[in-house]
Amino acid sequence: MSCNINSNIALDCIDGAGSVVKALVLNGPADSFTETVDGVVDGITVGGVAVTSADWFEWSLPRQTSSYSENATISVENATLFFDKNLALFFNKMDAAKRNEFLLAAQNQQMIVAFTDANGTSWVFGLQKGAYTSAANAVTGSDFASRNGYEITLSSQETEPAYVLDPALVP
Numbered sequence: 722m723s724c725n726i727n728s729n730i731a732l733d734c735i736d737g738a739g740s741v742v743k744a745l746v747l748n749g750p751a752d753s754f755t756e757t758v759d760g761v762v763d764g765i766t767v768g769g770v771a772v773t774s775a776d777w778f779e780w781s782l783p784r785q786t787s788s789y790s791e792n793a794t795i796s797v798e799n800a801t802l803f804f805d806k807n808l809a810l811f812f813n814k815m816d817a818a819k820r821n822e823f824l825l826a827a828q829n830q831q832m833i834v835a836f837t838d839a840n841g842t843s844w845v846f847g848l849q850k851g852a853y854t855s856a857a858n859a860v861t862g863s864d865f866a867s868r869n870g871y872e873i874t875l876s877s878q879e880t881e882p883a884y885v886l887d888p889a890l891v892p
Contacts, residue, residue: 738839741787744810745777745892746875749831751848756884762845763887765833774892777835786811789836789844791882806846806877807855808836813870815859823873827854834875835886843886852877 747767755764765772787810795802812819826832831851837843846852855876861869 739788740785740839741782741789741808741810741836742784742839743782743837744780744787744808744875745835745837745843746780746826747772747777747833747835748829749833749847750851751833754848754884757887760884761887762848762884763889765845765848765890767833772890774890777892779892780810780812782810783813787836789838789883793882803878803880804882806852806879806883808834808846808875810873810875811868811870812873813868815861815869815871819871820859823854823857823871826873826875827857829853832875834877835891837891843888843891844883845886846879846883847875847877848884849879849881850877 747765749767752766752769754762754766756762767776787808789809790807792805793802794805830853831847832853833845833847834852835843835845852875854873856872856874858872859870860872861867
């Protein structure tokens with residue numbers, strides 16, 4: 722693999738938006754995945770079966786609450802590079818169904834996680850090393866206007882940044 726810079730990056734228009742609008746979770750691990758030359762994942766195989774848009778579990782999110790961050794850890798001295806990925810999700814109303822689902826997510830170390838950002842682009846991670854729950858909190862708040870619900874962080878450390886997910890694979 723060549724490490725030479727090979728393209729220009731133009732200044733974008735001011736038309737983007739932050740936030741995550743939905744999260745998708747799939748039991749892993751991924752056997753394999755394929756990507757286009759542009760780095761878009763257009764195929765995922767789990768348990769020898771090709772994943773379709775119907776295979777994902779969709780977690781609906783209150784608007785403008787959830788976020789994604791991806792930080793590169795680079796060591797020139799050790800010649801290593803990895804990306805620490807964190808999807809922070811917020812859910813309103815504590816209830817038994819959510820509690821049970823988040824318990825299963827906390828026990829699973831091999832999830833494949835996708836999310837759609839407010840710009841309409843879907844991203845996927847956990848394909849290489851699997852994603853896991855790194856934080857989970859149930860909160861009631863202190864007054865009537867406070868959140869009653871859950872705060873869940875799904876994480877992964879992998880050698881590649883998150884991939885764009887082909888819209889055909891997104892429910």
